[in-house]
Structure formats: structure tokens, C-alpha cells
Amino acid sequence: MPKAFRNQGIEFRAMKWAVRHPGMVSVPTGLAAAAAEGVMTLGAPTAGALAGGVALGLAGWYRGHPASFDAVALPRLRAFRRRWLTYVGRRWADILTDCELITVNRRTDQVQVPRIVRVTAASPSIDTIMVRLNRGQTPTVFEERAEALAHALRAERVAVMRVRPQVIALVVERCNPFDSDPIPAIDIPHTSAEVDLSALELGDTEYGTPWTLPLVGNHLFGAGATGSGKSALLWDPLRAMAPMLRDGIVQVDMVDMKEGMETEIGAPLFHRRAIDFAESVEVIEGFRDEMKERQALLREQGARRFTPSVETPFRVLQIDEMGMMTGFGPSKEVRDVLRLLAEIMTQGRAPGFAVCGYVQEPTKDTVGVRDLFTQRVCLSVTTQGHVDMVLGEGMRLRGALADEIPLGDDYAGTGFVVRARSRTPQRVRAFYQSDDDIRDLVAFVTGDRPRLHAVA
């Protein structure tokens, strides 16, 4: 038989085998089969030109529009690479064999390896592998072997989730992208012109790029167990907006339901501050009334939205331990607070009124207005269910293992956000501000002047 036909026969057999064993196909065989098919169908020059064109197109996309490339193409390319290099045929079978996750058919003695259905890699350090269980296997078997699997995959941890009957997801956290040392606070911007309210820098993403928050036009929800580092979510936006606080272009009201312990050190930064329930209701009510006045003013001026200025400052209401106001207080008062917050959060965008709420327990019973928050950060939480409550349905499955983030200083301030464009979770770590950093911030904002505003 001529060599060309012999080769074709081999490739056809390889392709047929690959189709029949999609979970077991190896890189050289799978890719060679695909390449061979391309070459045979189109001819070598056309196939080569096509492959080159695709590579060039991707390079052009990356250079021309890195943001959309990052959101759309990169996760797919990464998933493809992981699928065919990391979780591939023999290697996958060996790992599952070593972890005692294969089965043997008693009748035929055939070894059966749970098949990979799909691999996604929303972030550089987290993969989700959908696996079809062998008949007779249960998700519990994988849960019990998760630690062994993590070691075998050389991953930090593996979480097992039930997807549908016979299909589970292995969420593989490959590494912690952040050092155990905190990320130091950024330098305070000098002038208001340097502040971008639609991109306040709060920390780093797992890519090593700045993690920014668009606070204007949004409401921030920060959830995390005690000790997870929620205070960073409170102080970091203030640091990023410091010149505007100094110049009166941003005014922040603070409701500190920890009896003022958390915020005493930065008290001069706040326009108003409340540290018990009754004062807090007053502050929230005052915030709502001011929003109404602003709405009336904009209506008079025929303006559809505010422009941050000394006359019409961007107003922010921060509520630490929000659950104490919205879940655990006396029922009539709680209802009133929820109504006020709902009013502010549904109407505050155009007149420039934003709410930042920080909670330990993100359930609907505790925070009835949870769904009105438009920006969400999930730090280390205590249960799996909390992750989707904060970030949205299915985010844990896509890799947001916030309940697996260990508590402690090495991880404090680490959490997940959802990327707006691709709706995929991304790991972030907030800047750490020491007490001295906060004192510097206060000194910068107040200068030599006396306290800017009365403190409740």
C-alpha cells in the first residue's frame, strides 16, 4: 500500500478511536487526527494558511482589543490547553487509578475510567472539570477522595459539586495566586482629577492587574465571615477617593454597627457617623431625604444625572455589619430600614447616591435588599451556599470557591468577584491598610483643618 494511504488509514483509525473515546484521547492522537483531517480535506497549503490565519487573527484580536480577548477567547484557549495537556487520556486515567476512582466491570473485567465531559478554565488558577461517573459510582466517592485528587493533580484543593444525575464537577484550584504577605495600600492620589469614580483601585486580581470597582452608579455588597478582611472593602474605596473626600466632591456617611469600633480611627473622614440602631436609622433617613432633594434639583435643572461636584457631591452610605440593621433588629424598625434602603438603591444611581453594605451572613433573611446590590465581593464565607447568594447562581460551580478560602492573615482580604463581561469569577485580593495608613488618610483628607463634619 502506498505510504500516503497507509498514513491516511492510521489517521482515520485514530480519528474513529478518538470519536469513540472522547475522554481518553491523547494529545498527539487527538490533535494529530484533527490536523490530519484538516490537511486531507483542505490540502496542506490551505490548511496551513487557515491555521496561520487563525493564529494571526487571535494575535490581532489580542493586540486590538485585549479586554474582549481576555473575556472571550482566553478562557476558551486556556480550557482547550488544560483539556488536552493537563487532563488528558493516559494521565487522567493514571490519576484516577491512583486515587481509586475507577471501576472494574465484574462481568468483562474491563477497567472503566470516569470520562471527562468538559473542561472550563474561567481563571488562570481554577479549572472546572465536568466528569461523567461510572455506573455504580456516587459523588460521595469523589468527595471522600478529593484531598488525594488534589495532591495527585498537584493542586491546592479540589471541590466536588453535583451537577446532574451521573455528572459531577471537580473544581480544581491549582494554586493561590497571591503571596501570604498583604498587598500594601496604594499611594493616595494627589488631586481629584486623578480619581476615577468608575474605576476605584481596591487591590490586585489574580492576573496581577489592578482590581477596580466602579462605585459611581452602583451599590457594593461585601460578604465574608468574621476575620475574612471586610474592613479592607470599607477603607480601600475611601483611600482611592481621598482627594475628592478632601475637596468635598465625595461625602460618605458611615453606619458602624460594631459600636463604632471599626471606624473610630477614621471618624473624621465621614460626613455623618452612627454607631447604634436609632442613630443609624436617622442617618439612613437623612441620606434618603438628601437623595430626594437632589432628584428635585436635577428635575428643576432638566438634568438626567448628577455630575460630581462640591454643589452636588457623590454620596456614599457605608453600612458595616449590615445584618444588624436589616435582619436582627426589632421587626418594625427592620422593615422601615429595608424600605428606606430599597428606595435609595432603586433610585440612587442617577442622583449619585450609592450604598456599600458589609455582612457576615448574606442570606435573604438577613439582607432582604441583597438583590439590589450591583457590585459584589465574596471573601471567605462559612458555607458553600453563601457563594452563590453573594455572586449569583452557579458561580461556585464556575470556580468561585470562596467557602474554601482559609481564614487567617495569610488569606485575609482575598475573595471572588464576577467579571462583568464574561460573567466568570475572578480571584482578587484587597489592599491592606494598617492603622497608620488610615491615620495618614485622615491627615491627608482633613489637612490642618479641624474635622470636616460633625460626627454623630
Ligand SMILES: Nc1ncnc2c1ncn2[C@@H]1O[C@H](COP(=O)(O)OP(=O)(O)OP(=O)(O)O)[C@@H](O)[C@H]1O
Ligand atoms: N486586605 C488585607 N490583606 C491582608 N490582611 C488583611 C486584609 N484585610 C484585613 N486583614 C487582616 O485580617 C484580619 C481580619 O480583618 P478584618 O477585621 O477586616 O475582618 P472582618 O471581616 O472585618 O471581621 P469582623 O467581621 O469580625 O470584623 C485583621 O487582623 C487584618 O489585619
